[in-house]
Amino acid sequence: MVDLDNPAPTDDLHAEIEQFYFAYRGFTDRADRILDKRGLGRVHHRILYFIGRRPDVSVRGLLDLLAVSKQALNAPLRQLMEMGLVGAEAGAQDRRVKNLRLTSQGRKLEAELTEAQTRHLRAAFDRAGAEAQRGWSAVMGELVKG
Template identity: 60%
Template sequence: MRLAIEQFYFGYRAFTVQPDRILDQRGLGRIHHRILYFVGRNPQISVNALLTMLNISKQALNAPLRQLIEMKLIAMSTAEHDRRVRQLLLTSTGEKLEAQLTGTQMRQLQAVFEEAGASAQTGWHQVMHRLSMQG
């Protein structure tokens, strides 16, 4: 199990190093990437739904989200069905940054999965799914 923990740690470090460099050039961090990623995957997501998805507090989301809005990477609007609901959407600049960040990770995973083979990929997905269900 210690080997699995170490591989998980070092694998995650390798998985985040390139996006971290890109983010650092803009004065951003991993929380910004997570926000960009999940807003991009869920256009018009409400702030409350994003809080639930990321499992963070309003205080933890407030500053990085405000920064992304100020940098014009995310746009916030009110929902037509309920004016109290604030919805988030990537701007075109935000879409480009998110695609660059996530693209590096997708290419990295694709190469590793191709090397490891289909059964390894299936096993990895099963392990990660079960792990995520525990949180």
């Protein structure tokens, strides 16, 4: 077990790495509990979130966005469709393309999950201040770039 009060001494970024892991755990905890009640996990959450942000995203577009294989997406996406949370329609220009959209039930669940995380993040930013939020956003942007 890691002692959060006494991290291992280092002149490297190990403390920041640990903080990042623990922050992610805290950030995902509320949503994880909501998902668990439905027998769903984080992969389902990511799918719901990104379809919710990009209605009518194609399956190919979702694969690219999540940077996962077709095989990794297939089972959780099918489960969400079977649960009536995600719907698919053939594309207008190409009937072979499946465009994904949240159903009303899917929008409700996605909103509940996002609201839990938004409240958590907003409270942290309110406590840390606007300058800290700008710094965090800059760091996260750099991490996204790789």
